[in-house]
Amino acid sequence: xxxxxxxxxxxxxxxxxxxxxxxxxxxxxxxxxxxxxxxxxxxxxxxxxxxxxxxxxxxxxxxxxxxxxxxxxxxxxxxxxxxxxxxxxxxxxxxxxxxxxxxxxxxxxxxxxxxxxxxxxxxxxxxxxxxxxxxxxxxxxxxxxxxxxxxxxxxxxxxxxxxxxxxxxxxxxxxxxxxxxxxxxxxxxxxxxxxxxxxxxxxxxxxxxxxxxxxxxxxxxxxxxxxxxxxxxxxxxxxxxxxxxxxxxxxxxxxxxxxxxxxxxxxxxxxxxxxxxxxxxxxxxxxxxxxxxxxxxxxxxxxxxxxxxxxxxxxxxxxxxxxxxxxxxxxxxxxxxxxxxxxxxxxxxxxxxxxxxxxxxxxxxxxxxxxxxxxxxxxxxxxx
Amino acid sequence: xxxxxxxxxxxxxxxxxxxxxxxxxxxxxxxxxxxxxxxxxxxxxxxxxxxxxxxxxxxxxxxxxxxxxxxxxxxxxxxxxxxxxxxxxxxxxxxxxxxxxxxxxxxxxxxxxxxxxxxxxxxxxxxxxxxxxxxxxxxxxxxxxxxxxxxxxxxxxxxxxxxxxxxxxxxxxxxxxxxxxxxxxxxxxxxxxxxxxxxxxxxxxxxxxxxxxxxxxxxxxxxxxxxxxxxxxxxxxxxxxxxxxxxxxxxxxxxxxxxxxxxxxxxxxxxxxxxxxxxxxxxxxxxxxxxxxxxxxxxxxxxxxxxxxxxxxxxxxxxxxxxxxxxxxxxxxxxxxxxxxxxxxxxxxxxxxxxxxxxxxxxxxxxxxxxxxxxxxxxxxxxxxxxxx
Numbered sequence: 195x196x197x198x199x200x201x202x203x204x205x206x207x208x209x210x211x212x213x214x215x216x217x218x219x220x221x222x223x224x225x226x227x228x229x230x231x232x233x234x235x236x237x238x239x240x241x242x243x244x245x246x247x248x249x250x251x252x253x254x255x256x257x258x259x260x261x262x263x264x265x266x267x268x269x270x271x272x273x274x275x276x277x278x279x280x281x282x283x284x285x286x287x288x289x290x291x292x293x294x295x296x297x298x299x300x301x302x303x304x305x306x307x308x309x310x311x312x313x314x315x316x317x318x319x320x321x322x323x324x325x326x327x328x329x330x331x332x333x334x335x336x337x338x339x340x341x342x343x344x345x346x347x348x349x350x351x352x353x354x355x356x357x358x359x360x361x362x363x364x365x366x367x368x369x370x371x372x373x374x375x376x377x378x379x380x381x382x383x384x385x386x387x388x389x390x391x392x393x394x395x396x397x398x399x400x401x402x403x404x405x406x407x408x409x410x411x412x413x414x415x416x417x418x419x420x421x422x423x424x425x426x427x428x429x430x431x432x433x434x435x436x437x438x439x440x441x442x443x444x445x446x447x448x449x450x451x452x453x454x455x456x457x458x459x460x461x462x463x464x465x466x467x468x469x470x471x472x473x474x475x476x477x478x479x480x481x482x483x484x485x486x487x488x489x490x491x492x493x494x495x496x497x498x499x500x501x502x503x504x505x506x507x508x509x510x511x512x513x514x515x516x517x518x519x520x521x522x523x524x525x526x527x528x529x530x531x532x533x534x535x536x537x538x539x540x541x542x543x544x545x546x547x548x549x550x551x552x553x554x555x556x557x558x559x560x561x562x563x564x565x566x567x568x569x570x571x572x573x574x575x576x577x578x
Numbered sequence: 579x580x581x582x583x584x585x586x587x588x589x590x591x592x593x594x595x596x597x598x599x600x601x602x603x604x605x606x607x608x609x610x611x612x613x614x615x616x617x618x619x620x621x622x623x624x625x626x627x628x629x630x631x632x633x634x635x636x637x638x639x640x641x642x643x644x645x646x647x648x649x650x651x652x653x654x655x656x657x658x659x660x661x662x663x664x665x666x667x668x669x670x671x672x673x674x675x676x677x678x679x680x681x682x683x684x685x686x687x688x689x690x691x692x693x694x695x696x697x698x699x700x701x702x703x704x705x706x707x708x709x710x711x712x713x714x715x716x717x718x719x720x721x722x723x724x725x726x727x728x729x730x731x732x733x734x735x736x737x738x739x740x741x742x743x744x745x746x747x748x749x750x751x752x753x754x755x756x757x758x759x760x761x762x763x764x765x766x767x768x769x770x771x772x773x774x775x776x777x778x779x780x781x782x783x784x785x786x787x788x789x790x791x792x793x794x795x796x797x798x799x800x801x802x803x804x805x806x807x808x809x810x811x812x813x814x815x816x817x818x819x820x821x822x823x824x825x826x827x828x829x830x831x832x833x834x835x836x837x838x839x840x841x842x843x844x845x846x847x848x849x850x851x852x853x854x855x856x857x858x859x860x861x862x863x864x865x866x867x868x869x870x871x872x873x874x875x876x877x878x879x880x881x882x883x884x885x886x887x888x889x890x891x892x893x894x895x896x897x898x899x900x901x902x903x904x905x906x907x908x909x910x911x912x913x914x915x916x917x918x919x920x921x922x923x924x925x926x927x928x929x930x931x932x933x934x935x936x937x938x939x940x941x942x943x944x945x946x947x948x949x950x951x952x953x954x955x956x957x958x959x960x961x962x963x964x965x966x967x
Contacts (some may be wrong), residue, residue, distance in 0.1 A: 196770060198762035215789065223762050243797035244790035294942075313940075316917035322899040326822065330833035331901035333909045337744030349743040350724060350751065354787050358754055363939045365761030366604060370944045372768045373579030378943035386920050386938030389909065391596075391750035393637045393934055396921075398630040399906040400932050406630070406906070408744050411716060414631060419716050421739035428804060430739050432721075434714035493701070493712035495721035497740045500791035501801035503723040511706050514782045515792070526796040529789045532782035533759035534703060536775040 195539045197224025202368065205271050206230065206252065207259075207280040207287070209237045212325060212384060213309060214248040215357025217279060220364060221251035222531050222541045228271060228556060231549050232258045233578050240549070246520055247529050249546035255557065256550040256578055263576045265291055270561055273300040276371075277364055281309040284319045294379040303377040305367040309360055313383030325352030325384060334388040337395055339408035349388075356387045417441055418458040420468065421497055422475040424483055430497035431475055431483040443490040448474035516543040521551075553577060580605035583764075586661060587611065587642065588682060589671035592715070592746050593699045593780065595638040596753030597669050597760070602641035603937060605947050609963060610639065611661065612956055613678075614648040637924055637934040641950020645964055646957030649678060657964045662687050662694075667760065671699040684775045694773040695763045697756050703779035713780060715748045722748075722784035723791060726804050735804055748784050755783040823870070824903060825878050827886040831903035834877075834893065839863060844896040849880045922948050 199220055206217045206229040214229075214237075221227040229252045231237055239245040258264045269292065272278050278297060280287050287293055287308065294306045308314060311323025312331075329335045334349045363380055371377055389396070398406035411421045411432065418435040435441050435458065445454040450470035456463035475483050480496030487494035496502070504527075509515040513534070515527040530543045557563045557577065571577045583606040587598040602608040627635070645661070648654040658681055662668070668687065672679050680686055684696045698704070701713025719725060725740035742748070756778045763776050785792070791801065822835030836845035842863070846855045854876050859865045866873055881889055886902035893900035902908065910933065915921065918940075921933040936948055960967050 196766065198766040211790075219758065239790075243793040243799060245793075246796070247789040247793035307939075312914050313918055313938075316914045318894075318914040321894050321901075322897050323901070324822070324835050324837075324899050327833045327835055327899055327901045330824065330831075330903040333904045333906045334745075335903070336905055337747075338741065339744070340738070340741060349745070350747045350784075350787055354789060355751060355754075358751070358758055358786075359938065362600075362754060362758040362761055363941075365758060365765060367941070367944065369761060369765050369768065370579055372765065374943070376943045378941055380942070381940040383918070383920075383938045386915070386918070386936075389915070389920065390935050390938050391747060391754075392745055392906070392909075394630065394634045395745055395906045396910065396935060397633045397637060397932055399910065401630050401633065406744075408741075410741050410744075411739060413714070413716055414628075416714065416716070419714070421716075421720060421741075423736070423739070428735055430720070432717045432719075432742075434716050436714075488711045491712065493714045493717045495711075495713065495717035497720035497725050498723050499726040499801040499804075500723035500788050501795060503721070503785055503788065504792055504795035508702075508706065508708060509782070509785065512703055512779065512782065514779075514785065520796075528796055529786065529792045531759075532755050532779065532786040534705075534777045534779070535759075535763070536777065537772075 195537055197539060197542060199224035199365075199368075202226070202277065203228065203275045204277040204279065204364075205268070205275040207268070207278065207282070207292070208309070209281065210239065211248060211353035212356040212360065213279055213281040215354045216360035216364065217252065218248060218250050219357070219361040219531060220277075222543055224542060225277075227252040228275070228552070229254045229547075230257050230259065230268060230271075232256055233549060234258055234260070236549070246546045250518075250528065251542050251544040252547060253552035253556060254547035254549055255553050258576055258578055259290060259292075261574075261576050263571065263574070267557075267561065267576070268292060269297070269300060271556070272297045272304065274560065275301070276305060276368070278304060278306045279309070279360070279364070280307075283322065284310050284314050298377065301377075303371060303375060305364065305371060305377045305380070307360060307364060307367075307380040307382055309356070309382040309384060311383070312385045314381045323384065325356065328352055328385045328388060332385050332388045332392070333395065334392065336405065337392070337408060340410045341408060341412060343408065343410075352384060352388055356384045359387050359390075418444075418464065418467070420471070422468075422472050422483075424475050424480040424496075425478055426480070429480045431480045431487075431494060432497055433471075433487055433492055433494040435492060440490065440492045444471070444487070444492060447486065447490060516541075518543055518545055520545045521548050550577075581607075583607065583666045584664060585609065585667040585669065586665050586682075587669050589669070589699070591671045591699065592638070592749035593753040593756060593778070594669055594671045595635070596750055597697070597699075597756045598642060599638050599640070600754070600757045600937075601667070601669075601760075602950055603946050603948055605945065606667070608642040609661070609959070610642050610644040610954065611658075612644065612646045614646060614650070614654075633924075633926070633932060636953040637932075639953035640924060640934075641947055642954060643959040643963065644954035644956055645960050647964070649681070655681065658682065659690075661963070663691050665691065665694060667695045667697065667764070669697045669699075669756065669760070673698065673700045673704060688773070688775075692773060693767060693771060695760060695767060696773070696775045697760050697763075698775070698777045699752060699756055700777065700779060702781050703777055715746050716742055718781050718784055719743065719748045722781060723788045723801075724784060726802070740804065748780065751787065752778060752780040752783040755786070822899075823874055825874070825881040827881050827889055827902075828884055830886045832881055832886040832889045832900060833903050834889075834898070834900040836898050836900075837863065841898050842866070845893070845898050848892060848896055848898065849877070852876070852880065924949075925952055927952070
C-alpha cells in the first residue's frame with residue numbers, strides 16, 4: 195500500500211528536537227527526508243539514545259553550511275526538494291543565502307517552514323529560546339499543579355508537541371500545493387503553538403479577571419475523579435466517574451455504601467468516599483484496580499512512568515512500538531506513529547542514521563557529483 | 579482546496595472539537611451533526627457549565643455549522659445518508675457499537691462513499707485487549723508516562739500523587755495528532771482518489787510525547803525517579819541541573835537556561851561576576867550539573883533583587899536563554915503575541931468579544947478562516963443543509 199507521502203522530498207535543516215520530531219513523522223509516512231548535519235556542529239542529541247527516535251527513517255548527509263560550497267550544495271538540494279524545514283535562530287538562514295526569497299527563485303513551488311521560539315517577527319523575534327523556557331513564558335506551565343499549590347509545575351513537553359504541529363502544517367501546505375500549484379513560506383512560533391491549546395485559561399482570565407487555578411487530578415467535566423495509592427512503592431491508579439450510575443458502581447466496589455445516593459460533587463461526600471476508595475486501592479496493584487474499575491465501565495488507568503509504559507506489551511501489540519535494527523546492529527522496540535490506517539499501510543519505521551551515512555546516495559546519486567569532485571569536497575572539509 | 583471539503587463532526591470530546599476547529603480554520607465546511615433520541619457519549623456537554631466553560635466550547639465551535647437530526651424516522655435517516663454520501667471527511671469519537679450509531683459507522687458509509695476519509699478518536703484504539711477500556715484526559719495522561727516528569731518539588735511522595743497537566747493538554751494533543759494523520763490521508767486521496775479509515779488511540783498520542791524516554795528504555799536506560807524536594811525548582815518544567823531552572827525574582831519567577839559554556843560566561847557577567855562564580859566546581863557544565871543545588875541557591879541571591887522582566891530582558895540582551903515565568907494575564911498583555919496578532923476576537927451574542935488563541939503558523943499564500951462565524955446553535959443550519967427545519 196502506498197504511503198501518503200511517497201514521492202515527497204524534504205530537506206531537513208532542523209536540529210535539536212522540535213524540527214526533527216516533525217520530519218521523523220514525515221519520513222515514517224513515506225517522505226524522503228534528507229537531514230543535513232556537520233561534525234563541526236553536531237546535533238546536541240547525537241550521542242544519546244533520543245537521537246535514535248528523533249531521527250528515524252531519515253537520510254543523513256554531512257555538509258558544512260558555513261562554507262560557500264556547502265551552501266551551494268544545499269541550494270541545489272533545495273531546488274530538488276518539495277519542502278525545506280529549518281529552526282535556526284531568526285535571520286541565520288537568510289544570512290547564509292538560504293532564505294525563502296532565495297530558494298523560491300530556484301524552486302518556485304517550494305514549501306519552506308521556519309520554526310523559532312517566538313516567531314520571525316515582533317520585538318522578541320531575536321530572543322534565544324528553548325522549549326522548556328517557552329513553557330514558562332507562555333503561562334502553559336501555570337495551568338498545572340496541585341489545587342491550591344504554587345502553579346509553576348510543568349506541562350506536557352513542548353518540543354514533541356511542536357513537532358506534531360509542524361508535521362500537520364507541512365502536510366496542510368502539501369495539500370494546498372497539490373490543488374493550487376503554489377508553494378509558500380510558513381513562519382512558525384513554538385510559543386504560539388503552546389498557547390494554541392490554552393483557550394480555557396485565556397477565556398477564564400478575561401471573564402473572571404482571575405487565573406484558572408490548577409485543578410490537579412480533579413476535572414471540570416467529571417462527576418468525580420482522582421488518583422489513589424496502590425499496593426507497592428509509589429504506585430497509583432487514576433479514575434474518572436462520568437455518570438451517577440458509575441458513581442453508584444464505584445461506591446459498591448469500595449464499600450462506600452453510605453455515599454451511594456449522595457451527590458459526588460458535595461465536598462463532604464467526596465472526602466468520605468475518597469477514604470473508602472483509597473482503602474480499597476491500597477489493597478490492589480495498579481493494574482488490578484484498573485481492571486476492576488474498567489469492568490464496571492469506569493475510566494481508569496495506572497499512573498505510570500516511561501519504564502512501565504515500555505515494559506507493558508500493549509504498545510507492541512498495537513504496533514506503536516516497532517521492532518527495529520538500530521544503527522549499532524542491535525534489535526530494539528522503537529516508537530512508531532500514533533495512528534493506524536486500516537488499509538494495510540505499514541509505516542516506514544527504520545533506524546536513525548549515523549552522520550554522513552547517506553553521503554554517497556545524496557551527493558553522487560542524487561546530485562551527480564563525480565568521484566574526483568566529491569573527494570575534493572571531503573578534503574576541503576565542505577563535506578564533513 | 580480546503581474550501582471544497584465537507585467535514586462531518588460527530589462527537590463531543592475536546593479532541594474531536596479541536597480537530598474540527600483546525601479544519602474549519604483551514605477553510606473546510608465543518609458541520610456538527612447532533613441527534614435527537616440517539617445518545618452520543620459526551621465529555622463536554624454545555625449543560626450546567628460555568629460561563630468560562632460555555633465560552634470555551636463556543637471557541638472550539640467557531641466557524642462551524644450545525645444540524646440536528648431525529649434518527650427515529652425515515653426522514654431523519656435519509657437526511658443522514660445524504661450528508662454522509664456528500665462528505666469528504668468524517669471525524670468522530672463514537673466508538674461504541676450501539677445499533678443507533680451503525681448508520682455512520684465506517685463499514686456502512688464506505689459502501690456508498692468510497693472517497694471518504696474517516697477519522698476515529700478512541701482511548702486505546704479499537705483493536706486489542708484494551709479496546710473496551712474507557713479513558714479520559716486524566717486517566718490517559720497518567721498511564722502514558724508523562725505524569726512523573728511533571729511534578730515539581732514533592733516532600734511526601736507517598737501522600738502526594740503524580741499530577742496531570744492542566745488545560746486538557748492530552749485532549750488537544752490527540753486532536754492535533756488526528757489532524758496530522760488526516761492531512762496525510764487527504765494528500766494521498768488527492769493522488770490516488772482513495773479514501774480510508776484512520777484511527778487515533780489517544781493513549782498512543784500521549785505516549786508519543788515521551789519518545790526520548792522510550793528511546794532511553796530501548797537502550798537499557800532507567801526511568802527517572804519522581805523528583806523530591808531537594809532538587810527545588812531547578813527541575814521544574816523538564817529542566818534539570820545546570821541545564822536550567824526556575825528562580826525567584828522580586829515579583830515572581832524567572833526561567834533561565836545558560837546551558838552552554840559561552841552562555842554561562844555571559845550569565846556570570848550579567849550577575850556582576852560574583853566571587854563564587856570563580857570556584858572550580860562551577861567551571862564546567864558537568865561541574866555545574868553536579869552542584870546544581872548550591873548553584874540554585876547562589877544564583878537566587880542575585881535574581882531576588884530584580885523583577886522577572888528585568889532579568890529576562892537583560893539576559894536576552896546578552897543572548898542568554900531566559901524568560902519570565904508568566905501568568906495568563908501577563909500572556910494577554912505580552913507585546914510579542916500582540917505584535918503578531920496571535921489572539922483572535924471572538925464575538926459574543928451580547929455584543930461583547932473575547933480574545934481566543936489563534937494558530938502558531940503564518941502562511942504566506944493559503945488563506946485561513948481564522949475568525950469564522952460564531953459557534954452555531956444546535957440545528958441552526960438544518961434549513962440550509964437539509965432543506966427543512
